[in-house]
Amino acid sequence: MAHTHEHDHDHSELSETQLRVRALETVLTEKGYVDPAALDLLIETYEKKVGPRNGAAVVAKAWADPDYRARLFKDATSAIGELGYAGRQGEHIVALENTPKRHNMVVCTLCSCYPWPVLGLPPVWYKSAPYRSRAVSDPRGVLKDFGVTLPPDTEIRVWDSTSEIRYLVIPMRPAGTEGWSEDKLAELVTRDSMIGTGLPKSPKDLK
């Protein structure tokens, strides 16, 4: 699958797709199958409301609250639901604990499965052929593409999302954050650190 963005496509092809999508929306609306106002709401939900800040709140709470952390690793769907995040593409969530011995990384080699309620819609690279092909055979090489190098004795564990289980990586809490509030901790949590292709920011990155 071409991981190039639409602006890399030639202009006529782009116009053709645009026109075709518009034509289909008109047909489906005229037939009463879709309501354009519902389409607008769907788009607004994933453009404005649901995104990686949700996941960052989960991670920050897991760092700050040991009881929540225990509930999260026991039943992530329910613990994440406590914060109000649930539903489509997050019906069954499992939280993965990064430790000094094990680093977790999530991929969907067969399509683009991704935990929408906590991370939003996946970035283009996550759906692209380079990531889907190499994440399982060369995870350290993929991490290098993201500028991440882990100790050679850290096990890299890759989770291929082949079922409806969605995986959320809980990165290690950065040093020097003792006593921080959940809100402040959440600022350290990047989207990629919850996929496993990145690490959280360090306190000095916030200054």
Place this chain on the structure above:
Amino acid sequence: MNGAQDMGGMHGFGPVEPEPNEPVFHAEWEKRAFALTLAMGMPGGWNMDASRFARENRNPAEYLAMSYYQIWFAALETMLKERELVSDDEIVAGHALHPAKPVKRTLTPDDVEKVLHRGRPTERETNTQATFKPGDQVRAKNINPLTHTRLPRYVRGHLGTIERVIGCHVFPDSNASGNENPQWLYTVRFSGSELWGPDGDPTTAVSVDAWEPYLEPA
């Protein structure tokens, strides 16, 4: 099916290139294609696995040349035409030319939040027992169906270990054609060396979620 969607372990696609400050959508039509796909699930009556099959069931050269939302949109057109909800002449005309087929439900603006929040859980009650338990050695079967499957090629024939019994979930291979046929689902771990031989990194491991019909005792 052994299509271009099954990419695990392929070479030659080059490095992963993250886009800094990437927007959620890259064009207006991507937004509409995304929303149309979600909204039509209800009147269309298809499930996730049927959608996945409609996306992957195309010439590999074509699949690889298309962008992600182009694949989604092409699959949407396919499913609409298969169910005779839309015809080619209407897509060309850009207008409805034939009477609408009755559908059970459509997605109203009032329903959007509720429907998204509810999602579509795939775990099902069962009175059967799981055959495998954590720690069991299993082999992923060497299956090559022409139809939908979620057992990637790179694990077929390989030895793995059951790490977790997830529960009884809708079976994609049959669900793609509308039959849920729930089966026990497991997380199965494979070592990098088992999957990739001497070219693999022994400090890495990969797991897939595999339904019981994909596995045999080893």
